[in-house]
Amino acid sequence: MKKINLFLFVFFIFETMLAQAPQSFNYQAVARNSDGTAITNSPIGLKLSIRSGNANGTTIYSESFTPVSNAIGVFTVNIGEGNPLSGTFADINWGADKYFLNVAIDPAGGSNYIDMGTTQFVSVPYSLYTASIYVNYSNDTLYIGDQYVVLTGGGSGGDVTDYDGNTYETVTIGSQTWLKQNLRSLHYADGTPIDSVWAYNNNESNVATWGRLYNWNAAMHGASSSNGNPSGVQGACPDGWHLPSKAEFEELVGFVGGGVGWKLKETGSTYWEEPNSNTNETGFSARGSGERLIEGQFQSLKETTNFWSATEQDNLRASNMILYSNQGGAPIHSDNKKVGFSIRCIKN
Numbered sequence: 434m435k436k437i438n439l440f441l442f443v444f445f446i447f448e449t450m451l452a453q454a455p456q457s458f459n460y461q462a463v464a465r466n467s468d469g470t471a472i473t474n475s476p477i478g479l480k481l482s483i484r485s486g487n488a489n490g491t492t493i494y495s496e497s498f499t500p501v502s503n504a505i506g507v508f509t510v511n512i513g514e515g516n517p518l519s520g521t522f523a524d525i526n527w528g529a530d531k532y533f534l535n536v537a538i539d540p541a542g543g544s545n546y547i548d549m550g551t552t553q554f555v556s557v558p559y560s561l562y563t564a565s566i567y568v569n570y571s572n573d574t575l576y577i578g579d580q581y582v583v584l585t586g587g588g589s590g591g592d593v594t595d596y597d598g599n600t601y602e603t604v605t606i607g608s609q610t611w612l613k614q615n616l617r618s619l620h621y622a623d624g625t626p627i628d629s630v631w632a633y634n635n636n637e638s639n640v641a642t643w644g645r646l647y648n649w650n651a652a653m654h655g656a657s658s659s660n661g662n663p664s665g666v667q668g669a670c671p672d673g674w675h676l677p678s679k680a681e682f683e684e685l686v687g688f689v690g691g692g693v694g695w696k697l698k699e700t701g702s703t704y705w706e707e708p709n710s711n712t713n714e715t716g717f718s719a720r721g722s723g724e725r726l727i728e729g730q731f732q733s734l735k736e737t738t739n740f741w742s743a744t745e746q747d748n749l750r751a752s753n754m755i756l757y758s759n760q761g762g763a764p765i766h767s768d769n770k771k772v773g774f775s776i777r778c779i780k781n
Contacts, residue, residue, distance in 0.1 A: 461509040471506025478539030488551040494520035595671040596620040604716040607688040610780035615644025643722040646773030649751040658745030666743035670778035679744035679752040694761040706758040725773030739774040
């Protein structure tokens with residue numbers, strides 16, 4: 434199957450008039466290519482199906498549309514007002530069951546639909562409600578809320594190789610493309626050895642799982658502090674990639690929204706202590722890689738991970754984003770530049 438390079442940001446607007454059930458409600462999405470470029474001013478073949486009971490339940494209503502995306506890739510339809518394919522929209526008893534929306538599209542504007550997954554309506558449409566559903570495509574997997582659908586035959590999300598030959602997968606979140614693994618390199622892209630870089634507990638067997646830990650000066654490779662977006666600081670990152678600024682981390686956190694920490698972290702207890710509510714629905718796949726203290730001790734494996742930014746706080750401290758095993762936030766704060774933290778590179 435041909436790989437589908439689409440990114441959809443989807444949101445629903447449910448409207449009501451007192452207690453009357455609606456005869457339609459809005460569905461709006463932005464279609465983008467995998468590099469973040471919007472699919473603009475183009476017809477989009479769209480098939481929407483409403484299922485009852487569960488994601489694989491009986492289809493009680495389906496319809497098709499051919500909306501045209503606008504200059505920024507947005508297209509809008511009214512569910513209930515399309516070309517009916519089966520069932521009757523007005524006959525749906527929204528209070529009788531759980532309902533799920535299945536989305537299938539043809540980016541070429543025809544009816545050669547590809548199933549893009551199914552997600553539950555989080556509220557019945559006759560409630561006054563405005564919501565957003567995070568959707569992300571990465572490595573042949575389309576994440577829709579806490580569900581996903583695998584599109585086979587596409588390969589990885591684009592491998593990146595550093596100077597030492599380490600390879601990394603990538604993930605696109607909004608307009609940003611990130612490495613999916615922590616940096617493992619012992620050399621800068623120009624071949625210069627990196628000083629102040631460590632394996633956790635000085636054990637090289639930990640590198641494949643957790644990446645390496647770097648102090649801030651090692652991460653920056655002599656560059657000046659930057660809070661630009663993009664930062665313009667390659668630092669320890671491979672060619673074509675750079676160390677994210679504080680502003681770029683803020684963009685990531687703002688885009689993902691509520692529960693960002695849960696959405697950025699690997700699921701389960703292999704890489705994070707329990708209890709946690711990790712979903713990794715962004716595909717960022719953060720792991721609790723711990724840290725190296727100034728005095729040389731290592732701590733917090735599976736409990737925290739910190740990612741250096743290219744933004745200096747003052748002469749002693751620099752900004753970083755931290756994730757905790759038992760928290761859903763992703764605070765951005767500052768720490769001593771001599772501490773050993775992880776590096777996640779972002780595409781230029």
